[in-house]
Amino acid sequence: MASTENNALLSVRDLVVEFETDQGVLRAVDGVSFDIHPGETLGLVGESGCGKTVTGLSMLGLVPSPPGRIASGSIMFDGSDLVSMDETGLREIRGSQISMIFQEPMTALNPVFRIGSQMRDVLQRHQKLTRRQAHSTAIEMLAKVGIPEPAGRVDDYPHQLSGGMRQRVMIAMALSCGPKLLVADEPTTALDVTTQAQVLEQVVRLQKEFGMAMILITHDLGVVAETCQQAVVMYCGRIVERSSIEALFASPRHPYTAGLLASIPRVTDERQEVLPVIPGMVPDLLHLPQGCAFAERCSRVRDRCRQKSPRLELLQSTQTSVACYEPNA
Amino acid sequence: MCIFRHRFAFILLLVILGACSSGESELPAGVDQKVFRYSMDSAPTSLDPVRASTLYANQLVVNLYDTLYVYKYLQRPYELRPNLATAMPEISPDGLTYTIPVKQGIYFADDPAFPGGKGRELTAHDFIYSLKRHFDPSTRPAGAWLWQGRIVGLDEWKQAGSDYAQEIPGLRATGSHVVQIRLKRPYPQLVDTLALGFSGVVPREAVEYYGREFSINPVGSGPFRLVSYDSSRAVLVPQENFRREVVDLEYEGYDAATQSQYGVALIDGRIPPFIDQLEIYFIKEGSARWSSFTKSNEIQYAGLPNEQVDRVLVSTNPVTLNPGYAEQYHMKTALEAGFVFSTFNMDFPEFGYNDDPERERRNHALRCAMIRGFDWESRNDSWYSGIGKVFPGIIPPVVPEYDAGLSRDSVIYDPEGARSLLAANGWNTATLPVLTYGTTPGPTSRLFFEQFRAWMMRIGYPKEKIVLKTYATFGDIAKAWRNSELPLISKGWGLDYPDAENTLQLFYGPNASPGSNDGNYRNAEYDEMFRQAGVMLPSPVRTDLYHRMNQLVIDDCVAITGLSRVGIALWHKNVIALPDRNFVGGRFMYYVDVLDPDAPEVQALR
Amino acid sequence: MSARAEVAVSVGAHGDSLWSKALRKFRRDRVGMWSLAVVLAYAVVALGVVLGLWAGDWADVSGPKWAPVSGEYWFGTNIIGQDIFARSLYSTRTAFEVGLVVALGATALGAVLGSTAGFFSGSWIDEVIIWLMGVLDSVPFILLVAAISYTLQGSPWAMHIAMIATFWIGTARLIRGEVIKLKSLEYVEAAHAIGVSRFMIIFRHILPNTFHILLVQATLSFVAAIKSEVILSFLGLGVKDGMSWGLMISESTFEVLAGFFNNFIAASVLMFGLVMAFNMFSDALQDALDPRTVK
């Protein structure tokens, strides 16, 4: 993607996140760069353990420390670098400028406070509302995310709500201060299928209504296809492919992306074929091979793949960047 | 947050505040009060005279209650004098009838137990009531043995159900202030028993008013009354109704040669008690007592603990204080009225009497060998600073009948002699019988055992044949003694009165278990002599009988004996007193005066 | 945290049994290895006493009273002239005896009763065992020891039995919970289905899978036993015949204020060393056996 930094809302450059373990330093995110423009939706795709959640947490300075730390790189948001920003500054931004919603609706809310109290808390802190104002805003927000009888529900404890309802509360809370960017980490994974669709729809609708940018972290390419404009595919902490949705689905360049796409079942197919899977295992992050991390599983592996890792480069005459010596045509 | 927790904390706080304010009322400030802070190594259990069986209980009881007779404060050897009685008893020529006139105008302390709260006058009937209580099982008496089978009608009174309304022919008031005691046979020690705490005179009203708790609510006619009492200390103040009697130093037996250094002459002609408050602290650990004592504002009296001897004394023979300490404290060495010893249980066929005469003879050799193998000097050095008095036999040095010329063979450590004696009588590691050694828990008693075992190992006893048996409580080991369950009984005996009869009875056949003859020693010759001596007044003939009995016990190798401990008592220079733990006992506190440490009188004593 | 979970998954990718993994983890734990070495050193001392290699003369009283530290008496002597060094070594044996007996007894009892309760959870058997745990928990520990010591008439095992009678409860609670979790697992249900007896299910199929808990609990009981011994011996409820650090410390209570520290220092330093090493060892063991930690 051509970097037009002047109008990017968030611009991540060469982000490296490391974790200290007894067995050595582990690189969970290695040289990740991408941009998001206002109102845009970016899908962050990969298998579990590929570093997508850590990348998402880095946007809010929430990488658990110790053992983790942002080793290098920058995250420019609205003209300031979140990496070098102090905790107080970050707190001002969290929840008001950038919000995040998490995968586990069952545990993500504080079980010992009423949801109204938790929502009011955010509003009072960031919007400087009075208690009463915050209360009515909270009810409004609950109504917006499609919670029936919001005035009654606001006094419930989290455990009194279903998973889907709780995730809606999370969304309501995340959007209540009108953030410019929403980081959604697998927001629907833990929900059952029908609820998944409803919640996802709600998120997309509200994103449009509020005009936010969104980073959608998911392992589900189907979800990406439905909601995102841009996609970033990660493997072992690195970006292997970055492109627009159309280009990604039409012609995946990286063999890993291609493999991922091939493993999505297509209902349109008349006969149910055996789905192709990517052979082999994800390597141990502590013992990454010298060259391309995907080399062992790649059908088109070459000698130099094993010697030096390919850099992410813009593929000529496309909008797609790919980290592969032998990208698909 | 949990509101209940707050509330609970609040209640706790209230309780604490309540406890704080209910603490001891301090003496009024500004007034120069004289307080004597005494210490003892254990707390008394009961303050009821009928249960004043311990030294500790006695120290308090004799201050709270009065007895007909007391021992003179300063006279040594100890000598009785009338106290509640106006004179020494009038004894009939046959020695069976004692007539004792009681002082008029003696009043019990004021107490709610009395109508109107005012203490009433003490009469002869109170004494009779008090003695009867020893024969009433419901009081759980501990001293009845002193009068059992002695007074006409008293045992029968108990048999008939201890009805206080019933008269006893041998224990009567022949007037409101005259007591008459009639004996079944002469009992020369009777007057001594009337000076014991057991004989303290109690008012019936208080016993009935307080019921069982009379034991902690003493009401007597003694010089002090109790203000507060728990397991850590007792606080007493002078009893308002106590008679005013002038101290006659000469009458009390003052000996300037040995006693002037303590300044007791200062109390001559004055009316005790001189102190405003008496505080008695019960501190078990010698070291804790000691460090409290060496702080100027805490306890003023303490015994010197064994482990401090090297620091405090320059020499132990004679006992001499370090000059720094001598400057600050009075010191007196005191031979205990008692001794420690171990007796074999003759009812154990492995060690004592045996149907097989040959085995009995060998057992005798075994006992004699063990006695020779017992290292009294080491025991003395380890535990009694080397100043205890080791003596042969069972007549301790404190009594007038003590025989200083007696052969010391039985207390001389002779492991070689013991080994050869064993070998000569066919004892070896295989034939030696297992010896169960009973103790109560505690480091000292266990170390006593380890010392004993090590000595026995030196004379050839195998380690595993000396077996330790620990009893959970003193009551449990006492039960084992009383029921003749242990082959060796180690104990200390405190004398009730200064007469060797009190220790000789420990080997008198009819006193066998469950009585005080724990060794179950039965020797017809001994028993006959004991009976003879029992009715005799002190005389050379009686002393001779005593000595012959003593020799029998030594010759029969019945007991490993003995050692009388010597305590080193220290008290602050400004405390004018002659403390005593024997027969005068706690009563000495009646005569204590506490002076300003800077007073010229005190300076003169330094 | 899911970031950690992710990391964990990628690190633990190599399939491995709990035990070999724990062993590997433990070997890498420097503190754990050092503490194990210290514990083993103590064990050697204890074993030497048992074999009669040293400290056989601890009961001898031939030394002078309260001799200071010297070439002859390395730690000095006590009031009756016993060699404190020999006594200290002998006490190591006692510590291991008390620790091992109590740890084995309490863990075994806890395992049996805990797994029984867990397996029959909800039934009266479970109720009875829970009741028993509640009852024993409600009696103050020292009173229970005293009571057992009364009943056993001064038996030298009274202390061990009393400790076992209280220490098993913690183990049993853990095992009960674990067994309730385990018994719903497939292989147990499968065993049920093919008619394996209940007894066999508990002891062959369920208990072995709680072994890592038992191991950690045993180390904790060991330490607790050694520490309790000191206090019980001071109160006169502990070791009867023989010698222990607790007895040495209780002896020292009347010496330290007079400035004789040998008993106190010898016993407390030796005891501290063993307990500290055992605590560290137990910690390292827990870390190594905890499937959640990735360290």
Add this chain to the structure above:
Amino acid sequence: MEVFQYVLRKLLAGIPLVLGVTLISFVLIVYFGPDKTYELLGKNPTADEIAEIRSQLGYDQPFVTRYMDYLREIVTLDFGSSESTDEKVSSILARTVPTSIALAIPGFVLGNLLGVVLALVAAYYRGFWVDKFIMGFAAVGMSISFLIAIIGFQILFSSSDGLDLLPVRGWDMSTPLQYIRYVTVPTLATVFVALGYNTRFYRAVIVEEMTRDHVRTARAFGVPPVQLFYRNILKNSMIPIVTRIMFSIPVIVISGSLLLESYFGIPGVGKVTYDAIVTGDQPILKAVVVLTAVLFVIAQLLADICYRVVDPRVSLK
């Protein structure tokens, strides 16, 4: 109403527990317990006197009668009188329990408060040297025997080989100053030893709560640390904390610190209990055991109610 019913139900459910405790304590302490007879006897008793005392003590009664007497004592809360001093057990407890509480409170409060503070610091700096230092200190505290700590502090503060500042032993609450003088050394020993356990415990609880998802959520919404601690960590950790505190209360109130009190000669309920153990004073032992069990039931109840207050997910069923 719900709470009232719950309390009633819980108390009823506590009856088997208390009965169990009475049975165990009866069998162990009373029936096979120490024999007081021989301690009460004089120096030269006769068989008759022994029988009289045994009958006075009720030892000649059959098992069932004696057990029933015990149960009656519990129901009427009248445990009779001490067999040693003849003082009423109720007045002994009334006299000694406040002392024990006053002795235990400073150590208990400080031990827990400091434990929480250290645990927080350790948890906050988890993995850093501060954490390692604190946890190392905790391990030392845990490895030192209470008795050794007591003797050590006594030497340090009270002996002439140490600072010689405070009394060696004893107890006095007549003035706050006296109280502080006497309570300091026992408190220091308690805190030193308890701190190790408390810090470890609270650190584990706090770390557990700190790594919960809702804490991350709260941070993602910009909640500042202090509020994070109160609203997300402390309140959620209250269940284990309340449990720990509640179950310490019976021990403080009734058994006191037997070791502290007997070592320092403090006339609290622990000392009384110890003396009762040593002398086999059954009425006191019976009362102490039962009251501890009853307090445990009550503590359990209070803890449950506190859980309800702290955590809306808990229901009183």
